[in-house]
Amino acid sequence: MRTLRLKKCIVGMSVALGLAGALTACGATAPAATPTSNSGASQLSGTVTVFAAASLKATFTQLAKDFEAKNPGTKVTLSFAGSSDLVTQISQGAPADVFASADTKNMTKLADAKLLDGTATNFATNVLEIAVPPSNPASISSLADLAKPGVKVVTCASQVPCGAATETVEKASGITLSPVSEESSVTDVLGKVTSGEADAGLVYVTDVKGAGDKVMGVPFPESDAAVNTYPIATVSSSQNKELAVAFIASVTSEAGKKVLGDAGFGAP
Amino acid sequence: MKTATGYQGIPRWIYAVAAVGGLLVVLPLVAMLAKVNWPQFVPLITSESSLAALGLSLRTSAASTVLCIVLGIPLALVLARGEFPGQRLLRAFVLLPLVLPPVVGGIALLYTFGRQGLLGKSLEAAGIQIAFSTTAVVLAQTFVALPFLVVSLEGALRSAGNRYEAVAATLGARPTTVLRRVTLPLVLPGLASGAVLSFARSLGEFGATLTFAGSLEGVTRTLPLEIYLQRETDADAAVALSLVLVAVAVAVVGLSYGARRSSTPAEVRP
Amino acid sequence: MTFELQASLRSRNFEMSLSLKDGETVAILGPNGAGKSTLLGVIAGLLRPDSGSARIGDKELFNLDGGTHLWSPPHLRGTALLAQEALLFPHLNALDNVAFGPRSAGASTAAARETAHHWLEEVDAANLAKRKPAQLSGGQAQRVAVARALAAEPELLLLDEPMAALDIHAAPLLRRVLKRVLQDRKAIIVTHDVLDAYMLADRVIVVEKGHITEVGATRQVLERPRSHFAAGLAGLNLVTGTITEDGITTPDGRVFAGHHDSGWSPSPGQAGVAAFPPSSVSVFLGDVHGSPRNSFPVTITDLEPHGDQIRVRAGDSAQALSADITPAASADLGLVPGMDVRFVVKSALVSVYPA
Numbered sequence: 001m002r003t004l005r006l007k008k009c010i011v012g013m014s015v016a017l018g019l020a021g022a023l024t025a026c027g028a029t030a031p032a033a034t035p036t037s038n039s040g041a042s043q044l045s046g047t048v049t050v051f052a053a054a055s056l057k058a059t060f061t062q063l064a065k066d067f068e069a070k071n072p073g074t075k076v077t078l079s080f081a082g083s084s085d086l087v088t089q090i091s092q093g094a095p096a097d098v099f100a101s102a103d104t105k106n107m108t109k110l111a112d113a114k115l116l117d118g119t120a121t122n123f124a125t126n127v128l129e130i131a132v133p134p135s136n137p138a139s140i141s142s143l144a145d146l147a148k149p150g151v152k153v154v155t156c157a158s159q160v161p162c163g164a165a166t167e168t169v170e171k172a173s174g175i176t177l178s179p180v181s182e183e184s185s186v187t188d189v190l191g192k193v194t195s196g197e198a199d200a201g202l203v204y205v206t207d208v209k210g211a212g213d214k215v216m217g218v219p220f221p222e223s224d225a226a227v228n229t230y231p232i233a234t235v236s237s238s239q240n241k242e243l244a245v246a247f248i249a250s251v252t253s254e255a256g257k258k259v260l261g262d263a264g265f266g267a268p
Numbered sequence: 269m270k271t272a273t274g275y276q277g278i279p280r281w282i283y284a285v286a287a288v289g290g291l292l293v294v295l296p297l298v299a300m301l302a303k304v305n306w307p308q309f310v311p312l313i314t315s316e317s318s319l320a321a322l323g324l325s326l327r328t329s330a331a332s333t334v335l336c337i338v339l340g341i342p343l344a345l346v347l348a349r350g351e352f353p354g355q356r357l358l359r360a361f362v363l364l365p366l367v368l369p370p371v372v373g374g375i376a377l378l379y380t381f382g383r384q385g386l387l388g389k390s391l392e393a394a395g396i397q398i399a400f401s402t403t404a405v406v407l408a409q410t411f412v413a414l415p416f417l418v419v420s421l422e423g424a425l426r427s428a429g430n431r432y433e434a435v436a437a438t439l440g441a442r443p444t445t446v447l448r449r450v451t452l453p454l455v456l457p458g459l460a461s462g463a464v465l466s467f468a469r470s471l472g473e474f475g476a477t478l479t480f481a482g483s484l485e486g487v488t489r490t491l492p493l494e495i496y497l498q499r500e501t502d503a504d505a506a507v508a509l510s511l512v513l514v515a516v517a518v519a520v521v522g523l524s525y526g527a528r529r530s531s532t533p534a535e536v537r538p
Numbered sequence: 539m540t541f542e543l544q545a546s547l548r549s550r551n552f553e554m555s556l557s558l559k560d561g562e563t564v565a566i567l568g569p570n571g572a573g574k575s576t577l578l579g580v581i582a583g584l585l586r587p588d589s590g591s592a593r594i595g596d597k598e599l600f601n602l603d604g605g606t607h608l609w610s611p612p613h614l615r616g617t618a619l620l621a622q623e624a625l626l627f628p629h630l631n632a633l634d635n636v637a638f639g640p641r642s643a644g645a646s647t648a649a650a651r652e653t654a655h656h657w658l659e660e661v662d663a664a665n666l667a668k669r670k671p672a673q674l675s676g677g678q679a680q681r682v683a684v685a686r687a688l689a690a691e692p693e694l695l696l697l698d699e700p701m702a703a704l705d706i707h708a709a710p711l712l713r714r715v716l717k718r719v720l721q722d723r724k725a726i727i728v729t730h731d732v733l734d735a736y737m738l739a740d741r742v743i744v745v746e747k748g749h750i751t752e753v754g755a756t757r758q759v760l761e762r763p764r765s766h767f768a769a770g771l772a773g774l775n776l777v778t779g780t781i782t783e784d785g786i787t788t789p790d791g792r793v794f795a796g797h798h799d800s801g802w803s804p805s806p807g808q809a810g811v812a813a814f815p816p817s818s819v820s821v822f823l824g825d826v827h828g829s830p831r832n833s834f835p836v837t838i839t840d841l842e843p844h845g846d847q848i849r850v851r852a853g854d855s856a857q858a859l860s861a862d863i864t865p866a867a868s869a870d871l872g873l874v875p876g877m878d879v880r881f882v883v884k885s886a887l888v889s890v891y892p893a
Contacts, residue, residue, distance in 0.1 A: 081523075084500050147467075152400070157483065180400040181482025184489040184497045188478060196384040197399045374600055437612035438582050438619040439690040441642035446613075449638070453629040 010087035046074040048093055048243040051086045052078060053102035053230070055126070055186065058210055059263045060100065060251075066259070067250045071199060074243060083161070090115060090235060093241070097238040098247055100230065102126075103161045107231040122268035123252050124260045127227055128165055129205045129216035131193050138199035146200055147175050154198040157182040160187075166202050166227035172225035175200075176184040190215065191266050204228070206264040229268060283488050295297050297514060304511055305504040312508040320486045321494035322512065328402060328490060329470035332409035336466040339410070340417035341452075341459070342399035347418065348425035366415045372480025373411050381407060382480075409470035417462035424458020425451070464524035468517050541694050541724060545580050545590030552576050552587070552748040560720040565729055565756065565773060566741035573748040578696045579611070580620045581726070583612035594693050607617040615643070618692035622699045624679035626671035627663065632682045633660065638875040641688025643718060659687035659717045660730045677708025681715055695725040701734060713737060732760060732771040744768050757824075762799075762891050764811055774813045775859050778893060783829075787891055795831045796888025809893040818887035819861035821850055825855040825870055832883040834859075838875050841868065848873075852881060 019165050052060045057080045064076035077094070081089070083106040090096050091113055100123075101107040107120045132180060138151045146153045155164030155177060165184065170176060182197065183189045185264055189201040194214045202216075205226075208217035232251055234244040305312070312318065314334050321427045346352070365373055380387045391398060413480050428451075436450045437443070452459065474492040481488040483497065491513050499506040544555035551574045558564055564572050575631040575789060579585030581592065583599065586609065599615050601608040618639070634653035637647070645653065658664045661681040671679055685703070687695060700716070701709045704785045717737050720727075727738055735742050735756050742759040744752035744767055752765045763769035769776035779788040785795040793866045794812040798804050836852035836859065843849070846860040850873060859880055 002333070033533075080276050082500070088503075095510065157500075158495050161498050181486065183483050184478075184500065188483075191479065192482065195378055195382060197378065197382050412686070431621070431623075432627060434582075434584050435619060435621065435625045436627070436638065436642075437698070438584075438615070438617060438692075439639040439642060439686065440613050440616070440618075441638070442613050443611075445642050449641075453627070454627075472677055 013149060026158040040137050044071045044243055044246055046240045046243055047075045047077055047225055047234055048097045048240055049079065050098040050100065050247065051090060051094070051096040051235075052080055052098075052100040053083045053086070054080045055102050055204065055206060056080070056100055056230070056264045058071050059206075059260050059265070062259050063251055063256055064247075066255065067247055070250070071246070075245065083107075093237075095237075095239075096246040097240055098232065099235055100232040100251070102228065102230060104229055104231055105161075106235060110233070110235075115146075115236050117234040117236045117238065117244075120233035121248060121252060122229050122231050123248075124265035125227050125268055126149045126204045126206055126230065126265055128162070128169060128220075128221040129208050129223065131190060131201045131208050131211070131215040132199065132201050132218055133193060133196055134213060134216050135214060136218075137196075140200045140218055141175060142167070143175055143222050144200075146177055152197070152199045153179045154183060154192045154201040155179040156180045156186065156189060156202070157184050160184055161228060162186055162203060165204075165228055167237070168226035169202075173222040175222070204264075210263040229264070230265070278290050300507060300514075305508065308504060309508050309511075312505045312514050315446075315505070317489075317494060317511075318505070318509055318512075321489055321491045323473055324402070324405075324486060324489065325491040328405045328409055329467050331406045331464055332413055332470045333467040335406065335410045336414050336417045336470075337459070337463055340414055340421060340466075344418045344421035344425060345447075345451075348422045349430060354442060361413045362418055365412045366419075366515055367491070370408075370412055370473065370475025370477075371479050374408060374476035376475060377411060377480040388474055394428065398431075399480070400482045400484065400488060402431050402481075402487055405490060408476035408480045409473045412473050412476055413466035413469040416465040420465060421455060422461030423456040423457050424462075428454050438527075461524045464520055468520050470519070471513065471516060539595035539693065539724075541592075541594050543581060543592040545587040545592065546575065547580070547585070549588075550576055550748060552580075554745065554748070554750050556750065556753075557588075558724050558726070560793070561724060563720045563723065563725045563739050564729065564741045564743055565727050565735040566743050566745060567729065567732075567735060567768065568745035569767060573743045573762055574745060576700055576726060576748070577745070577893075578619060578698050578726065580757065581615075581694070582617050582696055583610060583615050584619075594761060597693075605777070616691075616693040616695055617865060618690045618824040619688040619696045619698065620683055620687045620700050622702045624671070624674075624676070626679055626682060626686070627673075628671050629669075631667065632663065632669050632674065634670070635671070636686045636689045638686060643690070653689055654685070657689040658682070660688065660719060661685045661713070672761075675708065677704050677712055680704060680708070680712055684712070684715060684798060693724065695723060697725060697727040697729075699728050699730060701729070701731060735760065735771070742768070761811060762889065764893055769813060772813075774815055775819070777812045777857065779810065779812070779861075781804055781890065781892070785885070785888065786810050786812050790857070793831050794883065794888055794890070795836070795885040797886070798884060798892040799889065799891050804890070807870035811888055811893050812890045813889050814883055814888040816844075816849060816860040816862040817847075818857065818884045820882045820884075821861050821863055821867070821871060821873070822882060823887045824880070832885050832888070834881050834883075836879060836881050838873060838877045840875060841873060850879075851878070 050064065060078055063080055067076055068074055072122065083101045085102060086099060087106050087109050089109060092098060099110060110116055130140055132147065140146065145151065155166045157168050158164055181192065186203045186207045189203050190211050192205060193201040194211065205217065205238065210213055214229040232242055232248050234248065238244050288469060291459065343362060347355065354458060356387060378385060380386045380388065383392055388398065398407065418507065431456060432450050433446050436446045472492060474496065477488065478493060483489045483493045491509060495506050495509045539560055541558040542765045546553040547679055550573060554577055566577065568574050576585060580587050586740065587602065589602050591601040594616065599610050605704055627638065631655050633651060633879060636657050637650035640650035640653045641647065655664065655667065655693040659686050663678060663681045663685060666674060666678055666682060676680065701712060704712060713734065720738055727734060729735060741753060741754050742891055743750055744765050745765055746765065752759055752768055759768050760772040761776060763772050763776055766776055777786065777794055783806060785793060787793050796812050838850055838852050840851040841848055848865050848868040849863045850863060851858060853859050859881055863872055
């Protein structure tokens with residue numbers, strides 16, 4: 001396995017032109033987790049690196065803290081970015097133990113590249129919600145309101161998950177939106193709404209919750225047409241699979257579900 | 269121009285370090301070139317959305333370059349030749365976008381021209397909406413590109429000095445005539461390279477546009493925004509478009525250097 | 539239409555007043571930093587004095603006295619400036635450079651070019667019309683610059699050492715051209731060269747340390763200099779002192795015998811100067827026979843070639859004297875700096891006149 005890892009490093013290096021990431025991956029000998037038994041959680045030690053979708057930032061930061069508290073001697077390193085960015089990084093040799101994606105598509109990409117250990121587990125769902133400025137200047141109360149003339153709606157571009165979901169909802173409901181802007185991230189959509197530039201934006205429930213009182217959420221029944229599923233899995237090159245599995249278990253546990261639920265995520 | 273026999277006074281090891289510096293810039297471009305999906309290249313860059321983005325980028329960059337010239341010439345003149353309190357402060361502020369993250373520029377523009385912004389409120393009342401329009405893209409590009417023109421032109425104005433202007437004035441030319449017939453022709457190479465740099469910077473503008481103008485095909489989604497978006501799903505398209513952007517930038521910068529070189533001899537006095 | 543100026547600029551210790559009659563050309567002579575270029579800058583409107591006024595005929599150029607703040611910008615003054623460097627606009631050919639003034643005055647392109655042709659011919663540069671400044675030699679460029687200045691039809695032409703940057707072959711031609719075009723023209727020419735003053739100027743003004751030290755007709759100033767600077771330009775030794783019956787006595791007691799100007803009856807005790815050419819001075823070693831007058835012990839400070847002679851300099855700067863002797867004589871005497879010798883001045887060549 002050592003030799004295999006080394007070979008991958010060389011490949012990674014030549015691809016990444018000796019970028020720092022690849023060097024780290026090769027140079028750092030992972031803190032040797034010497035598993036003697038896997039009976040008790042208290043036996044766990046070492047560091048687990050979790051690559052998670054940006055929309056999981058708040059919840060996973062909390063989950064990691066809980067995990068470290070419950071398992072002294074462990075450390076959870078988190079890296080947040082867009083799911084497709086993370087897939088690119090992992091396939092370039094970034095040292096991830098766990099990958100949590102905001103959609104099944106990107107998880108499938110990693111599975112197809114044989115970079116997953118076992119199969120992915122779905123741990124949360126998310127649906128769209130309308131975000132409006134707290135004053136709701138355009139008096140939005142339903143999806144149909146967004147199609148009214150003069151209403152400035154901002155959505156995600158169809159290339160990104162929230163945009164794909166928006167398209168699905170549009171098709172299912174028969175309501176066609178003409179957005180003034182199609183952003184490439186949820187943050188940009190929310191930015192346009194919080195700054196008052198847009199009257200409404202279509203984002204996920206969790207994004208509305210995460211934005212606090214800067215925006216107001218308007219749920220709509222048509223959102224059922226596009227339920228987004230979050231899968232999580234161990235990365236095949238993980239140096240500490242035991243810890244990775246344990247972390248995934250903590251995410252899918254009742255306590256984990258509670259944290260996710262509080263943030264607006266649904267159960268899979 | 270340069271004689272091979274002339275003493276250059278450069279230590280040999282400097283070449284080695286220079287080569288590393290050169291590679292740092294060139295190698296990533298080569299790496300990108302290696303990643304291009306050549307069989308699909310033409311279809312990728314001629315897709316409807318790609319052409320719309322390229323066209324929009326060229327149009328808005330041209331517009332913002334014109335705006336940079338119109339606003340930048342007076343700015344450079346008062347900075348290089350004028351004398352007034354707060355001159356140094358003005359220069360510092362004009363140059364600020366050079367060091368500012370473009371996103372910050374976008375946010376600042378938003379609070380100026382946005383619906384709730386400083387000027388935006390009055391503009392909105394007058395029926396003018398800037399946010400989410402192509403105008404917003406041009407404004408964002410001008411904001412980040414203006415310093416390039418001002419810096420380049422101010423340098424040219426300073427090194428030209430104002431002796432020609434003094435002579436022209438004693439020959440009876442009004443200040444406006446001096447500006448038109450003497451100053452501007454004298455600094456034309458500096459103005460041209462400044463304009464080219466502004467165009468190139470406008471072409472590459474991303475952060476401020478994304479924050480301030482939004483992203484809609486044919487209206488506000490310029491080439492960099494299109495690349496950023498394509499990257500989410502179609503890496504090949506992103507790489508192909510990146511190459512187009514690099515090619516346009518190289519052509520523009522190359523043109524500027526060519527123009528500067530050919531115009532230099534006119535200034536050389538025997 | 540006379541030109542009158544009175545101006546002071548404290549930061550440069552500058553205070554001058556002068557006037558020019560119609561058609562008069564005045565040469566400004568003076569050492570570096572004496573304020574010659576400052577004077578031209580003030581007249582042209584490129585430099586603002588603290589106080590003073592200037593006018594050409596009825597037209598006020600500036601008036602900063604008595605609470606008034608009239609300051610006419612350079613382009614309204616009609617005072618074209620020709621500098622040491624031609625400063626031709628590099629992007630225009632010779633013809634369009636010359637046409638610049640007429641065009642600025644509102645003439646059409648065609649009319650302005652016609653005027654320009656005329657002036658290029660005046661300065662013997664008609665064949666250079668199509669050339670760009672980079673293709674002109676220094677002398678050619680300066681002639682075109684003269685044409686350009688004249689084409690602007692200035693009421694007062696200002697020339698700031700126009701010959702200084704030219705090589706010795708180009709200067710004579712330009713000097714001839716200037717002599718022709720400055721005839722009957724109001725002009726002020728700053729120069730280092732006594733030849734320019736002789737050939738071009740009706741009157742000479744010597745300035746030193748921001749102030750005018752000597753004014754007069756060119757011949758008079760150069761032949762009867764009263765300032766060391768003018769004497770240096772004219773190539774004369776100048777000694778100041780007190781007039782006596784047959785010459786002057788210097789403050790350190792040396793006696794210079796000479797002849798007084800005819801038509802001037804000297805009153806002994808009056809301040810005066812004695813001027814004589816270095817060629818009237820001989821050099822001897824040791825004691826000399828004959829009249830002790832006009833014979834002075836000196837220490838050689840410098841030897842330098844001067845034409846086909848050797849110029850021997852002696853004494854400190856205030857009372858410095860020069861002698862011109864043949865190289866053969868210099869070799870015979872074995873002269874070297876630091877040597878003590880005796881200068882003997884032929885009294886027949888010493889002019890004595892009031893200071």
